[in-house]
Amino acid sequence: MMETMQTRYKKLMEKAKNLLVLQSAEYIIHWDMETMMPPKAIKLRSQQLSLLSRIEHRMSTDPEIGTLLQEITRRPQYDKLDEIEKRNVYLIKKNYDEQTRLPEDLVAEIAKQRAITVDVWKKAKAAKDFSMFRPELEKLVELEKKAAEILMEVKETATPYDALIDIYEPKMTAKTITKVFDELREGLVSIIKKCETAPKKPDTSILKHKIPIDIQRQIAKALAEAVEYDVTSKEAGGRIDETEHPFTNGYYDDVRITTHYHEDNFTSSIFSVLHEAGHAIYEQNLSPEWMYQPIGTGCSSGFHESQSRFVENIIGRSREFWVYFIPKLKKIAGNVLADVELDPFVHAINQVKPSKIRVEADEVTYGLHIIIRFNIERDLFADKIIVKELPEVWNQKYKEYLGIKIENDSEGVMQDTHWASCLYGYFPSYALGNIYSGQILAAMEKDLPGWRKQLAKGNFKNIKKWLVKNVHTHGNLYDPADLIKKITGKELNVKPYLNYLNDKYSKLYGF
Numbered sequence: 001m002m003e004t005m006q007t008r009y010k011k012l013m014e015k016a017k018n019l020l021v022l023q024s025a026e027y028i029i030h031w032d033m034e035t036m037m038p039p040k041a042i043k044l045r046s047q048q049l050s051l052l053s054r055i056e057h058r059m060s061t062d063p064e065i066g067t068l069l070q071e072i073t074r075r076p077q078y079d080k081l082d083e084i085e086k087r088n089v090y091l092i093k094k095n096y097d098e099q100t101r102l103p104e105d106l107v108a109e110i111a112k113q114r115a116i117t118v119d120v121w122k123k124a125k126a127a128k129d130f131s132m133f134r135p136e137l138e139k140l141v142e143l144e145k146k147a148a149e150i151l152m153e154v155k156e157t158a159t160p161y162d163a164l165i166d167i168y169e170p171k172m173t174a175k176t177i178t179k180v181f182d183e184l185r186e187g188l189v190s191i192i193k194k195c196e197t198a199p200k201k202p203d204t205s206i207l208k209h210k211i212p213i214d215i216q217r218q219i220a221k222a223l224a225e226a227v228e229y230d231v232t233s234k235e236a237g238g239r240i241d242e243t244e245h246p247f248t249n250g251y252y253d254d255v256r257i258t259t260h261y262h263e264d265n266f267t268s269s270i271f272s273v274l275h276e277a278g279h280a281i282y283e284q285n286l287s288p289e290w291m292y293q294p295i296g297t298g299c300s301s302g303f304h305e306s307q308s309r310f311v312e313n314i315i316g317r318s319r320e321f322w323v324y325f326i327p328k329l330k331k332i333a334g335n336v337l338a339d340v341e342l343d344p345f346v347h348a349i350n351q352v353k354p355s356k357i358r359v360e361a362d363e364v365t366y367g368l369h370i371i372i373r374f375n376i377e378r379d380l381f382a383d384k385i386i387v388k389e390l391p392e393v394w395n396q397k398y399k400e401y402l403g404i405k406i407e408n409d410s411e412g413v414m415q416d417t418h419w420a421s422c423l424y425g426y427f428p429s430y431a432l433g434n435i436y437s438g439q440i441l442a443a444m445e446k447d448l449p450g451w452r453k454q455l456a457k458g459n460f461k462n463i464k465k466w467l468v469k470n471v472h473t474h475g476n477l478y479d480p481a482d483l484i485k486k487i488t489g490k491e492l493n494v495k496p497y498l499n500y501l502n503d504k505y506s507k508l509y510g511f
Contacts, residue, residue, distance in 0.1 A: 005077040009085060012068045016092055017292035019059050024251040026052050031249045031256055033115070035241045046115035053111035060099040069093050084295060087477055091294035101154045102147060110143045114422045121420035122244060130391050130409040137419065138387045141380065144424055148381060161381035164425030168301035169432060170479050174378050177428050180494060181371045184431060185401075187498040188367050191505055195352040195364070198509035202347035209336050211266035218332050219266070220259060220273045226325060227311055227460055229257075229277040229284075238280055245417040246272040246359070248279035248308075252291050255280045267349055268360060271312050278311030279304055281464065285472040300480040301426055305433025306440060307471065313363050314441055314500070315463070319346045320456040347508055354402040356411045364501055365402065370431040372397045373416075377424055436484055438497025440471065443488045 029052070033045055072078055072089055081089070099107075117136040124133035148160035157163045162173050211219075220240050221231060230236045238250075243258040250256050257276035259269045282304060290296030298304045315321055322342060330337050352362050358369040376393055379385045385393055394413040395406045406412035418426055444451065444466055451463055470487050477483075484492055505511075 005072065005075065005080070008068050008071050009081070009089070012065065012072065012092060013088065013293065015059070015062060015065055015068075016088070016294055019056065020251070020292050020294075020297075022052070022056055022059065024254070026056070027249045027251060028254070031241075031258075033118075034243045034245075034247065035258060042115065042119045046112045046119075049115050050108045050112035054104055054108045057099060057102070057104050057107045060095055061104075065092065065096050066100070069096060084290075084293075084477065088294050091476065095294075098151055098154050101150050106143065106146060110140070110147065110422060113140050113143055114420075117420045117422075118417065121414065121417065125244075125410045125414045128408045128410040130414060133414060133420070134387060140420070140422055141387055141424075144422055145381065148424075159382065161378055161425065164381065165428060166425075168423075168426050168429050170300060171481060172302075172428070172432070174374075177374060177432070178378075180435070180492065181367075181374060181428075181431065183494045184367055184435065184498075185371055187494065187501075188364055191364050191498075191501055192352060192354070194511040195505060195509050198511040200347070200508070200510040202351045202508075203344055204348045204351055206340055206345060207267050207348050208264060209266065209340075210263050211333055211336060213261045213263060215333055215336075216261045216263075216266055216269050219329065220269060222328055222332060223270060223273045223325075224277055226321075226328075226458070227274065227277050227281065227315070228464055229280050237284055240273065246276055247417075248276045248283070250280070250283060252284060252286065252288070252296075255283045265360075271316060271349075272359065274316035275308045275312035278308035281311065281467075282307040282472055285464075285468045286475045287473045290475055295476045297476045299474065299476055299478065299483050301429035302432035302436060302480055303471070303483065305429050306436035307433075307467065309430075309433050310437045310440065310467070314437060315455065315460070317346075317350055317363060318452070318455065319343070320452045322346050322349075323456040324458040350505070350508055352505065352509070354404055356398070356404055356406060357415055359415075364505065367431045367434060368401045370427055372401055373418075373427040374431075377427060381424065432480075432492075435492065435494055435497045436480075438495075438500045439484060439488045439490065439493060440467075441500055442496040443470070 026049070029045070029048065037045060069089065069092065073093070113136070117140045120136045121133055124130065144164070145160065148163050151157075151163035151166075152160045155163045155166050157166060157173070159174060165172050165174060165177070217240075224231050224238070224240065229238050231238045231240055237253045237255060239256050241256065241258045242260060244260065246257070246259045248255065248257045257273070257280050259272045259276065261269045282298060286296050286298070319342070322345060326340065326342055326345065330340065350363065352364045354365050355361055358366065361369050372394070375397065376385070376390065379393075380387075380390075391409050391413045398404045398406050398412070444463070448454075448462060448466055454462055474483055474486070478486060481492065484490075
């Protein structure tokens, strides 16, 4: 009988592998759409993505998967499967149950509309005209609301929005996030006020040096090398390309990142490269034995963000990293950065100042940008606001939370690609990732008390090894709440992250 069980399990895993291979191909098509695709190709691309979504949906809902799942889970031999096998079965069943409830036509329509909406968003953002974007966004939101209503039933969540959150952060709810974010907001506002009244202020003029784009491309490659994201060797599994909105895409041996370059803001690409490299390192260091298995994927979007924010901020904005990297930066940039000194530069890149643009936000105010988006999404899917009202609600919240006046919708409600890309429920992951990163740092410091000294010498290897062992190789074996407890011994907790920020910025600002 055990042979029969293993035979069925093997068949189920073959189907899972085929689905993951197809999804990896979709990743590349999405990557191409954002980086290399000619403008005229959007109509064809939307049809391609729609067809691929149909194929993926059919593969996910293959009746044989349902039969295999029943034959595996309803037999006494099921208990003899090990932890890994049971988790794979659970993840396949979760996806199967959800996808079989979603009509194929709806899935294909969302994919097609998403491609069109992203294309219109790019044009509307360039034109600073929300009215261009609004009709397509309204269509996409209505389609996603239909999907959310269906998923709410199968996932047994309290609200449609909780069903969307579960896609990115399994078993997390808007109620829990609201409570956690209220505590986070209180802590962040306290630090912001301390920085505003502190005696030591940074001189940010050194960040305004104009650096040619070709030089910035060289800096990007050097940064990738510093954090062991290989984009240059014959065995490289990564690459760096350019796009409107930086992102990471890929699977195991082919994980690509993108950035953008601004001649008069060279640190923008520095931190987007570090952020995306953090995502890529996580994706490339999932357990290789689990490739093509459901457990061989990231735990959640929040955990993915914990790794990107860890590399971008905890590593990339630390004094120790720049002890090592400033000489390299000066060598690549030449005379342009000859006058840059270590401590003034480190203070400048850690300036705390409320701003309009999330991706340019400092480490402290960043969380408020996410809390704003979470509150808007929650209300949008609760029908408390409609798409037409988004710019007004957005502008009001920026004034209330950050004291910022938004001048146009391109620097306001249209600044991010997420809503055009149908990533509703994703935004909370960014701030949850920050919270996870604070807890992960506290755990790492117990095992690697000398990590800062090592980093100052250019040794990121031991830090990466720790992250791989304690975070990456667990893949999707656990739900996020269980994984953070396994790593740190504690439940989700805002305090370690706020303690990290308080300690860091009290030294920088002298409060």
